[in-house]
Amino acid sequence: MSAQSSQRKSSRGRKSHLYEIFVAAFLLAMSLVFYLNPAALNSLRFIVFDSYQRFAPAPTPEASPVLVVGIDEQSLARQGQWPWPRTAMARLTEQLGAAGARAIVFDIMFSEPDRTSPEQMLTWLAPDQRARIESEVADWPTHDVLFGQAIERHPVVLAATLHRTPTADEFPGKAGIVVAGDDPAPFLTAFEGFTGNLTPLDDAARGIGSMNWRPDRDQVVRRIPVLFRVNEAIAPSLALEALRVAEGEETYLIRSSNAHGAAAFGQHAGVNQVRVGAHVIPTDPNAAVWIRFRRIDPNSRLSAWRVLQGEFDPELVRDRIVLIGATAPGLLDLRATPVAAAAPGVEVHQQVLEQILAGRYLTRSDVASGLEILTAIAAVLLLAFAAPRLSAGAGASLGGALILTIWGASLVAYLSWGQLFDPVFPSICAFLFGAGSAFYLYRRTELQRAEIRRAFSQYVSPSVVKQLVAQPDRLELGGEVRDLTLLFCDVRNFTTISEKLGAQELTTFINELLTPLTDIIVERGGTIDKYMGDAIMAFWNAPLDDPEHARRACEAALGMIRALVDLNLKWSAAAQDAGKPFTPVKLGIGVNSGECCVGNLGSERHFDYSAIGDNVNLTSRLENLTKRYGLPLIVGEDTARRLPDLPFLEVDLVRVKGRTAPVRIFTLLPALSVAEAEWERLKTAHDAFLTAFRSGDAARARSLLDALANRGIEELKDVYALFAKRLETLDEARAEVWDGIYEAAEAG
Known part of the structure; x- marks a missing residue:
């Protein structure tokens, strides 16, 4: 096993x-x-x-800590085209500062002097006009100075733009940077230069933050870096700087990989978080935060013109971070977000701050x-x-x-x-x-x-092939132990027959004989194991289960015997027409049941679906015994025991080569030339003889044997002749050692 x-x-x-x-x-x-x-x-x-x-955007806060003052279309209609004079910006700053804003954040660049300032307007005039007016305005403060003074009086954060064009100036950061862990600079989004505001304005501001975005390939803003690298300096984003100023903090704490409590196992994995006062902001390794956007609500904005004209409730501003930026579509400061195809950039900053202040983060761990x-x-x-x-x-x-x-x-x-x-x-x-x-x-x-079709179509019935194809798992390849009924068939005196035939005639003879015999086996559900010259080996109950395998094998054997009768008539007629002598062809068939190993047996390069085992050997010996007994069919004891309804005739008790225990052998009465009406009488007389023979009653056995031999049954002639010879042994043997077993191993 x-x-x-x-x-x-x-x-x-x-x-x-x-x-x-x-x-x-x-x-x-x-x-x-x-x-x-x-x-x-x-x-x-x-x-x-x-x-x-x-599907599920961030909820809109009932009272957002961040307010957008929008430069919208109404404001442009009332205040005139953009850009507005810096005095208007100063007035915005003063109004919001007076109302108690925690931080005033401009999402606007002031990198050039105000062209509406008097000293700038002089450059537009002719020399004579300039000379008459220049002395009048010489003592007037410039608009940028006025704006700078307003900035200095209030918590203002200005924007800067980072770019790839190198600049020599150092980024004008307003806060200290403390790093815990690895240097974050290699992981930050890097730029070679920046554009700031006019120096007096930057100097007056309490914070400077980058207004840059980092959209993805589809130009949708999903993540906002809160830190950038400009040459060797670290620059905060506009939202982060607004938070710092609003919280009154002076320093950023950046925690990177390998900081105490940050698991990186020695690997340099980048930034983990940024801390501003009590606010801990989780980031990706590049110091960017994912934004869970909410839907844009234009009604939550405060129009800039209302602030300029003092037509607003100061309570809307008190203790809130105020972002000032363009919301009018014509000013082109629009960004695509996951929830809006065109959101004002200033509102993206607003949502970043809302998320940080609420501690409600969208993260990708x-x-x-x-x-x-x-x-x-x-x-x-x-x-x-x-x-x-x-x-x-x-x-x-x-x-x-x-x-x-x-x-x-x-x-x-x-x-x-x-x-x-x-x-x-x-x-x-x-x-x-x-x-x-x-x-x-x-x-x-x-x-x-x-x-399966190729392997079995020639050896089993089409219905079996169809079942195997439909359920290939029923075919155990590689060998399995199954209860089989086996059949061996051989032509008697084949050597003598072949000597009388030429090569072509012999081939024709073999094909004409084996084809109908094979068809009978296959039609009754058998599997052809192999052809051995004129011999056939077949078995039932593999590869598919067949509960009636013993019966089908016996039916096939009887069918083969009947088919040979028709073949002999055909060959006899052909020989007579050719003027040649004809000797009838005889078959010897052995049938036996028992456990065998069956499957694809052989080497990996070549194998056959075959059966091996002791019962295969026994069946072969039963087929060989048909020569000794002159019977067309011998059936093993295991097969006969399974089919009590079939007309078996016990032939003998035989000890075959390779086995110590004797086996009973049988033949089927339909295989004999005996009328069905005589089966019962023949069986009774034959069984009586075997009883007398095995009991050692030589006289009675000889009497019964003579009567049986006188019946003249052609197929039993050799059987009874063999028993007559063995009765002589019985006469010489002592009764106490007589067992009636035929030692087939000693037979030729």
């Missing part, structure tokens, strides 16, 4: 080897794609994250990527394990359930914890592997079915 088990395992191992290679190759390719992170994958990931935000690839691998491995064991429908259902689970978990993570978990990559991997494995297994099944 151990050898059969090893053989079966080897066969199954070869069968699954290519599938395992397919799974491993898919996992390798999947991991490579994930590592390369192609733009198409990122785009799909962003589409999903954007859809989450559109450092371990998110690891979880995504592990989820993909787990999904693929689960499908890889299940696919060969499930039907196509069940496999598709499992794949669909996996994908739905991944998407559900991703949505729950977003809604419950504000975590961005990408369901796209694991889902695509599960879908592609499911489709690929289905095709692979379908193709393998088709090849297996084709192999």
